[in-house]
Amino acid sequence: MTRRVVSAVKVGKSFGPLQVLTEVSLDVHLGEVVCIIGPSGSGKTTFLRCINQLESISAGALWVDGELTGYRRVGDALHPLSEREILRQRRSTGMVFQRFHLFPHLTALGNIIEGPARILKRPMAQVREEGMALLERVGLADKANAYPAQLSGGQQQRVAIARALAMQPKLILFDEPTSALDTELVGEVLQVMRDLARSGMTMIVVTHELKFAAEVADRVVFMDAGRILEEAPPSALLYQPQHDRTKRFLSSFA
Ligand code: ADP
Numbered sequence: 001m002t003r004r005v006v007s008a009v010k011v012g013k014s015f016g017p018l019q020v021l022t023e024v025s026l027d028v029h030l031g032e033v034v035c036i037i038g039p040s041g042s043g044k045t046t047f048l049r050c051i052n053q054l055e056s057i058s059a060g061a062l063w064v065d066g067e068l069t070g071y072r073r074v075g076d077a078l079h080p081l082s083e084r085e086i087l088r089q090r091r092s093t094g095m096v097f098q099r100f101h102l103f104p105h106l107t108a109l110g111n112i113i114e115g116p117a118r119i120l121k122r123p124m125a126q127v128r129e130e131g132m133a134l135l136e137r138v139g140l141a142d143k144a145n146a147y148p149a150q151l152s153g154g155q156q157q158r159v160a161i162a163r164a165l166a167m168q169p170k171l172i173l174f175d176e177p178t179s180a181l182d183t184e185l186v187g188e189v190l191q192v193m194r195d196l197a198r199s200g201m202t203m204i205v206v207t208h209e210l211k212f213a214a215e216v217a218d219r220v221v222f223m224d225a226g227r228i229l230e231e232a233p234p235s236a237l238l239y240q241p242q243h244d245r246t247k248r249f250l251s252s253f254a
Pocket of ligand 1: 015
């Protein structure tokens with residue numbers, strides 16, 4: 001059995017009286033690609049944000065890269081971690097957002113090397129060399145000195161992926177990475193993600209790109225109203241769904 005990079009056990013999340021996640025349990029193993037699909041408002045983004053500790057969970061437990069997130073166990077008691085400890089834990093996880101979130105005042109290369117240089121305090125020459133190699137990997141070696149405003153949405157998203165990779169994460173979370181892009185730019189971003197998946201990166205991808213999920217995912221998870229309704233390899237979940245709710249959701253794509 002390969003190592004679990006994420007293990008969620010009955011995770012719950014509420015915003016005030018609004019329960020957004022209910023008993024969400026999911027294991028993701030090293031090198032796996034898991035796609036999460038489901039209707040808008042079903043809690044997909046919130047679940048990713050909990051894994052990355054941008055939100056704290058209200059119930060259950062969540063392990064990332066072998067560590068219980070947010071808490072330290074002392075005997076039978078759980079003590080909340082300090083902000084500093086949470087920042088350290090968060091480094092094992094990269095996140096790629098729907099709307100890129102690049103720093104507008106930094107070049108493509110500047111965006112990529114900011115984390116390794118400033119947060120990891122690694123030597124600048126090495127960080128720049130690795131940054132250039134990452135730009136090459138996402139097909140943007142010639143855009144190192146371009147600012148985000150000078151790049152297309154697809155190019156910005158590829159820089160965002162390179163920036164996530166620069167921190168050498170154990171896992172990358174993608175939150176609808178192509179949904180803000182014009183149709184003709186979707187393919188180039190999916191291609192970079194496909195290459196990343198083939199390279200063995202562990203990935204959780206919230207997406208409406210069912211063709212991508214069918215081709216790249218090891219497993220597809222269907223969420224509805226804050227719960228995981230079913231999970232299965234793509235061939236089963238996308239083509240022979242068990243739940244009526246999943247069938248209805250999938251038929252809306254036909
Ligand atoms: P999805 O990604 O599946 O579209 P989300 O996780 O974005 O779903 O949202 C799930 C529900 O949680 C929605 O009803 C949304 O309005 C609510 N929600 C998300 N973030 C917050 C927040 N910070 N405060 C209050 N409600 C939130």
